[in-house]
Amino acid sequence: MRTRLTELLKIQYPIVQGGMQWVGRAELASAVSNAGGLGVLTALTQPTPEALGEEIDRCRRMTSRPFGVNLTVLPTSNPPRYDEYLDVILGRDVPVLETAGSELGAVIARAKAHGTTVIHKCTSVRHALSAQRQGVDAVSIDGFEAAGHPGEDDIGAFVLIRAAARKLDVPILASGGVADGAGMAAALVLGADGVNMGTRFCATREAPLHPNIKQALLAASERDTTLIFRTLRNTGRVLRNTVSEAVVALERRPQGAAFPELQPLVAGARGRAALESGAVDDGLVWASQSIGLIDDVPTCAELIERMVSECRSAILKCADVMNREVQQ
Template identity: 65%
Template sequence: MRTRVTEALGIRYPILQGGMQWVGKAPLVAAVSNAGGLGILTALTQPTPEALAQEIARTRTLTNQPFGVNLTLLPSINPPPYSDYLQAILDSGVRIVETAGNSPKDFIARMKDAGVTIVHKCTSVRHALSAEKNGVDLISIDGFECAGHPGEDDVPGLVLIPLAVRALKIPVIASGGIADGRGLAAALALGAEGVNLGTRFLATQEAPVHEHIKQALLQASERDTRLMFRTMRNTTRVLKNAISDEVVATEQRPGGCRFEDIRHLVAGARGRDALASGDTQGGVIAAGQVVGLIDDLPSCAELMERMVAECRAQLAQASRWAA
């Protein structure tokens, strides 16, 4: 399959693995890249820039195909050393970086000077236009269905994708709500030139999470996600479990909720430990509404070959109907 996205990234299929915290590690990343897509390491999963450099080196022992690194820039009282993480990426020779969260404009010149192709993930057309103006190469547009942070506009992909395609000159990658070849076909029909999958890759053989977590995804329906932090205008979509239920209940109580009231529930280390131990009720587990479409645990190669075959079949069927 050939689009501007595959050409820019040097991949066979226009399928990217989302930069998932605690999940975007070498085995999964290499499996996606070896299967023809773009695997993406998650920089802040690693405790230090030096550890990130080691994980990049480990990935290179598992694949000789292109892969990228996600650097998510979030507002924080005590932010991680983003500049040092970026330097580790550049010094390691990585030439594809996915940015997300805040605008990457302060780092764009450094990345461009190093020959990096920049994919910026955002949740609105206005932010996409700003990123295009600042010089990013590709936009990954996240619809309301997605796992993690869908923004505050609540616009689903069926509307957001064509809006972004119409507004932007650079290629658009559709993200959120895509799990199979039908979703890939739909994204292409809407004008996107690639797709980004997070939750679907979480439910694969190579995903570095406990089997109990994967089984929870298989058992979940499209109704089994919760939106946390709505009252704080930092909306986050996660799997419905005891933790997310308690967070939402706390937000809805009379008198409101401060972040300090729920900090102990949503601590990142707690979510990391839940993914590793398989305690499905023990921490926050990011998941999109696409869980309703997931009913098996294939390898990344099996998933991607199936997606491409389904996509071609769906587009051919649609062409016959149109004819």
């Protein structure tokens, strides 16, 4: 499959594994890359820039194919050493940098000056156009179905992908709600050059998650996610569980909830512990509405090959319908 994205990233299939906190490690990233997609390490999963360097080296020992690193920059009172994380990424000559967050002009400029390919995650066309002006090579456009932070506009991928394709010149990755080849075919028809998947790759054998978490994703339907942080205008989509329901309940109070009240429930360390222990109700589990389309735990290679086959079949089926109509 050749698209602008496969040419840009030098990969076999236009499938990218999104950067995911606690999940984007060498085991998963290398498996996706070895299967023909682009695996992505998550920089801030590692406790220090030095640890990220070791993880990049470990990933290189596990794959000879291209992979990327996600660096998410968010305004916080005690920010990580973002510049040092970027130093490590560029110093290790990682070919692809996936950026997310705000105030990334300096990060993008440094990466581009180094010759690194930059993919920026956006939740709106206006933000994607801004990223394009800053010189990114591609944009990952996140629909409202997506896990993580899908923005505040509440625009589903079906409209958002098409709107982005009509206005952007750089390649587009469709993100949010894609879990199979039919979804990839739809994204390509809408004008995307590939797909970005997070939740679907969580339910693979190589994903560094407890089996109980993977089984919870399989058991859930498309109705089993919920939105947190709505009142803080930092909307996040997560699996519906005891913790996320408690967060929503606090936010729905007449007086709402300040972040310090929510912090004990949503702390990253608590979420990581739940993912590793398999205690599904003990912390946040980030998940997209694509959980309604997940019903097995294949290897990354099995998943990607199946998706490509399904995608081709879906496109050929549409072509056959059109040909039969013309013949009539």
